[in-house]
Amino acid sequence: MKRIGIDLGGTKIQGIVLAEEGRVLATRRAATPADSYPGTVAAIVRMVAELDSGSGETTDLPVGIGTPGIWMPERGAMKNCNSTWLNGQPLLTDLEHALGPRVRIANDADCFALSEAVSGTGRGHASVFGVILGTGVGGGFVVGGRLMSGPNGLSGEWGHTPLAYLGLHEELEMSAGSELDRRHEQANALESQLAVRTCYCGRPGCVETYLSGPGWRQTHRELWGDDVPTETIAKRRDERSEQTFFLYSRMLARSLAQIVNVVDPSVIVLGGGLSKVQALYQPVNEMLARYVFSGECDTQVKAPKLGAESGVLGAAQLWREDGG
Numbered sequence: 213m214k215r216i217g218i219d220l221g222g223t224k225i226q227g228i229v230l231a232e233e234g235r236v237l238a239t240r241r242a243a244t245p246a247d248s249y250p251g252t253v254a255a256i257v258r259m260v261a262e263l264d265s266g267s268g269e270t271t272d273l274p275v276g277i278g279t280p281g282i283w284m285p286e287r288g289a290m291k292n293c294n295s296t297w298l299n300g301q302p303l304l305t306d307l308e309h310a311l312g313p314r315v316r317i318a319n320d321a322d323c324f325a326l327s328e329a330v331s332g333t334g335r336g337h338a339s340v341f342g343v344i345l346g347t348g349v350g351g352g353f354v355v356g357g358r359l360m361s362g363p364n365g366l367s368g369e370w371g372h373t374p375l376a377y378l379g380l381h382e383e384l385e386m387s388a389g390s391e392l393d394r395r396h397e398q399a400n401a402l403e404s405q406l407a408v409r410t411c412y413c414g415r416p417g418c419v420e421t422y423l424s425g426p427g428w429r430q431t432h433r434e435l436w437g438d439d440v441p442t443e444t445i446a447k448r449r450d451e452r453s454e455q456t457f458f459l460y461s462r463m464l465a466r467s468l469a470q471i472v473n474v475v476d477p478s479v480i481v482l483g484g485g486l487s488k489v490q491a492l493y494q495p496v497n498e499m500l501a502r503y504v505f506s507g508e509c510d511t512q513v514k515a516p517k518l519g520a521e522s523g524v525l526g527a528a529q530l531w532r533e534d535g536g
């Protein structure tokens with residue numbers, strides 16, 4: 213069965229037709245009509261019509277749409293969209309009205325997790341936790357090729373949980389006096405200099421305020437008074453940048469350990485801009501066991517395989533036989 217995938221972003225809308233075996237048969241791209249909800253609905257409907265007519269099928273294809281927010285079925289409205297003109301709007305209802313009951317929508321982080329689980333790094337794993345580390349922090353959880361979802365639409369939203377152990381110094385067994393212990397001791401001292409951050413969601417100490425790109429940059433600025441882009445901090449080899457890098461890796465390992473403790477995924481796949489920082493994977497994997505209950509961890513944190521297309525590919529997977 214061919215399927216249409218649409219990735220609704222803040223600046224552009226991407227669409228594809230995906231063949232059963234996973235080949236992309238057609239692609240479309242259009243600018244998102246910013247600040248116009250009716251314009252956004254019309255642009256999606258237009259793109260679906262184009263993909264339909266070019267597909268060579270006589271019946272309408274199923275459509276999966278990745279959105280920058282959460283669809284609340286009970287309320288019949290979108291929420292938490294950073295494309296704010298979508299918030300409170302009956303997006304799925306309006307699309308079904310225009311396209312028929314062949315539309316499914318999901319959060320873009322969920323689409324990322326699904327695509328990596330079905331055809332990316334997570335392929336062959338029983339369960340996959342997909343993590344977005346970018347301007348924001350989010351995620352999605354896929355078990356047996358199916359996205360986990362619940363009544364609040366919040367599955368995978370670890371970015372708005374409190375950062376684990378924030379303000380609590382690690383007790384170290386210093387007897388070994390290892391280089392690693394020295395680094396953790398330094399990190400304890402540095403972390404105590406950081407102010408507790410208030411998230412845009414209104415709560416203090418959210419993971420997102422520390423582990424997003426802007427959060428990483430803020431940590432470096434607060435510690436050293438040096439305001440430089442995250443990519444620069446990650447590439448630099450001076451002592452200050454290395455300490456910020458260690459602090460970030462440690463916060464990430466601590467946070468991911470909470471996910472392991474709760475849902476114990478077979479693999480964690482990173483996505484978003486910061487997933488490109490290759491130097492993160494080794495230290496985070498090494499540190500994970502330190503924070504997981506029992507002190508052992510077989511779950512690996514891995515790089516994504518699909519890149520920028522993962523959102524639109526995941527959207528098309530929302531109508532898999534065993535997915536959605």
Ligand SMILES: [Zn+2]
Nearest residue numbers: 372411413418
């Ligand atoms: Zn928050």
